[in-house]
């Protein structure tokens with residue numbers, strides 16, 4: 146079902162913003178003019194992705210430095226794995242992450258809409 150989220154101008158280029166849509170926390174952002182929308186819950190251990198940052202096309206989770214491509218949803222980088230030797234000793238299960246849950250997003254007549262299941 147398609148939901149009105151905000152005006153186009155509410156999401157400037159290279160920024161992201163958290164919205165509560167139909168009781169779901171949805172992160173909506175724009176990178177190089179292109180919109181994305183995803184679940185705000187980090188698929189690694191559940192941190193709020195809105196507290197992270199954009200790194201190029203990636204959403205960077207502040208909690209353990211996992212980076213997910215905002216357009217494919219794929220986990221593309223884990224900086225903490227390279228930098229901290231004690232972190233490398235965590236179990237494979239703990240390090241595992243699903244991909245980001247993406248939602249279709251549409252820009253029309255000055256407004257932004259997100260399609261939620």
Ligand code: FES
Pocket residue numbers: 187188189190191192206207208209210211
């Ligand atoms: S909770 Fe996001 S990287 Fe661990």
